[in-house]
Amino acid sequence: MSYLVIALLALCLGYFLGRHTGWQEGMEEGQAYAPIELRIAALNTGVCPLCQTGFVTASDCEETDT
Numbered sequence: 001m002s003y004l005v006i007a008l009l010a011l012c013l014g015y016f017l018g019r020h021t022g023w024q025e026g027m028e029e030g031q032a033y034a035p036i037e038l039r040i041a042a043l044n045t046g047v048c049p050l051c052q053t054g055f056v057t058a059s060d061c062e063e064t065d066t
Contacts (some may be wrong), residue, residue, distance in 0.1 A: 038050070042055075
């Protein structure tokens with residue numbers, strides 16, 4: 001009976017440690033991906049997603065033959 005309790009405790013401990021480690025890795029990956037996603041949104045719309053100011057995009061520029 002004591003082996004069963006020890007095995008159950010070890011299983012629970014491993015589960016919670018793995019869950020905590022996975023959460024930390026997910027947060028780090030999200031923090032690394034967020035700036036890239038913001039830049040993509042800004043380049044697609046021509047508007048800063050943080051402050052909502054517009055900027056000149058390639059489609060707004062006039063083509064000049066010089």
